[in-house]
Amino acid sequence: MAKLNENFDKLTAGYLFPEISKRVKTFLENNKGVSIIRLGIGNTTEPLAPVVIEALHNGVDKLSKVDTYTGYGDDSTIYAIKDFREALATYYNKLGAKIELDEIFISDGAKSDLGNIPSIFSQDSIIAVQDPTYPAYVDVAVISGKTGKSTGQQYERIVYMPCGEENNFFPEPPTQKADLIFLCSPNNPTGAVATKEQLKKFVDYAKKNQAIIIFDAAYNWFISDPALPKSIYEIEGAKECAIEINSFSKFAGFTGVRLGWSIVPKTLVTQDSSPGKINSIWNRRQCTMFNGASNIVQEGGLVALSEKGLAENQQIIDYYMNNARTIRKALEEKGFKVFGGTNAPYLWVKTPNGMKSWDFFDKMLSEAKVVITPGSGFGPSGEGYFRVSSFGHKENVAKAIESIKKNLKL
């Protein structure tokens, strides 16, 4: 008799974004004809860079001819088109980090890797997360049975590292035991970026405690301050304790196109794994349960990493960061206290008068017809905040701001 994985029943609520979709849908059903503006989800809206479009067409054309057609790659490793791993190694080299080609695993995006990498670690691993945090880190831990039950806002056996105004939204390493530490910088949702000194403390903690850091760098493309690290491998010793995950979603507008990568260094060590073992186990997992990212899509990704690709994509990043500045200015003028949004596409904003996040979500939706993301959806320390995304057409951002100015009653 088949039984379900009982851990799914421990999940306290729908995954955050589906829950938002549901509330918006209900609102629209009850308010026929009303149009809303979304500043909620981090969904890219601007067309791909011309040079990437051209490369994707070339990728398609290759599949139309017998000489250039490709199917599965070599089965001993996850498929990467020619020169792709080299391009990523060059990207790291520019940041001062030396990454070997067989430490690079191409994926269909950060979400899959974030979901699957924990499965190569022991069931009794203690997971630490920034609080607030991207909710999938926690949900994945719950689903895979690595947590206890929910105690309301938190789960047993997860170490929450509170991030608030008092620590500039980046935590100190935990005082308790933690085995897998998820760090996201620039952070989703707070927009805070860790300094080298802050990351160094985590690397030291991880090395001392043989913990593994899973570093989500998907938003690093939005860092303009040259002093801030774009990769954890800019920190000495990180290659012995950190896995890094990145994506083409936000950098090159590949949210629907799907492409990402992970770095699993061969130098990672823990007590039960000699150098190379974690790398080879991740390779085994991927070769058994994944068949690589689309060959067409990889052609686009490769060119996105070229000089021309980087330059064209920078213009799109600048476009979104312009939105961020516009939103910040308007919200501050309205009297909000705003964080983030300078080296990250997200603004993290205090609700007025200590309102609960979901109450303010409903108020913003019903009064200004603007969809934001309730901070409490990212963890208990997100209560009393909301996230605003700068992804969107500037015309829509302007409309949203106009409506907030005019219709939101504070």
Place this chain on the structure above:
Amino acid sequence: MAKLNENFDKLTAGYLFPEISKRVKTFLENNKGVSIIRLGIGNTTEPLAPVVIEALHNGVDKLSKVDTYTGYGDDSTIYAIKDFREALATYYNKLGAKIELDEIFISDGAKSDLGNIPSIFSQDSIIAVQDPTYPAYVDVAVISGKTGKSTGQQYERIVYMPCGEENNFFPEPPTQKADLIFLCSPNNPTGAVATKEQLKKFVDYAKKNQAIIIFDAAYNWFISDPALPKSIYEIEGAKECAIEINSFSKFAGFTGVRLGWSIVPKTLVTQDSSPGKINSIWNRRQCTMFNGASNIVQEGGLVALSEKGLAENQQIIDYYMNNARTIRKALEEKGFKVFGGTNAPYLWVKTPNGMKSWDFFDKMLSEAKVVITPGSGFGPSGEGYFRVSSFGHKENVAKAIESIKKNLKL
């Protein structure tokens, strides 16, 4: 202190295909200048259908314009482009099966879904597999901790259902308890196709024992005999006990392009899950840990399902099946006993004089310079057989056959 998932250490050998790659690599290193011909891996070799190429270009073009650009889909369900679910529902309708749109989950290919679907079921599930079978079913069960340790050729807590000449390579339902039953028809590796009567027995077993069948239909496009079922949903009652997984890899040459789908009916029931629950849990898993298949690729898939797309792809399927006939004839003339290859792209062949599969693999490689797949890599009952794939250019197939005729010493 991070520890590894100890189940990886239970895996007795490298995943089959990487192991083949390794042996071939070693052979080539020791035999400089020698060229080999691959009839091993089921990797497509022929260019995509023209109508699919056109659709993929259109998919790329959509991303170049602000009005047609798309990013993430609606977060409450896995992204499918407009009309895609409808096209798949129509496909099932033609087979006489009624599938609801929210029972269809678009994926990046069958391998991912086969790897991930078991995770929504309880850790203590007993898995049953055809023996021989596609090795990933077993490896996934091992990695996820659903098996005991290896006892040489088998794992504890897996029910092996032997398939041999005596049962025309399709088993009877097990006499022991099994919770998740993997069935693959047309079968990889034997090329055997289950009849409606044979599938009915499994549906009856599953309903009686509240087991779930995971039906891998990725090769159903190669069935030409109209009496043979292409979907398990052609069997009455299957929607109450079976999940079906399919792929564009073999049908449309998408092995490198990546696209597939799974059907998780809302009517599935087990003792601890009311109707709709398994469907909603799979949706939750996918929304948390996956971001959908590439929008570009989906445009190609949608057109592959159109009348024109089906007709053009049929020509490619005919091409491969022509290879299958050529290979069968040659092997039979050489004195081999050959099974499969009439409604499936794989031929399943007895080794001469009861040779061990890997010994014959080495012999075929060193004498004929042809790569085949050793049957024992698919399970203990595969010992003494080898698999030949009909995927390949016909010129290469001709060369391989010529070399086998001339150089293989029997």
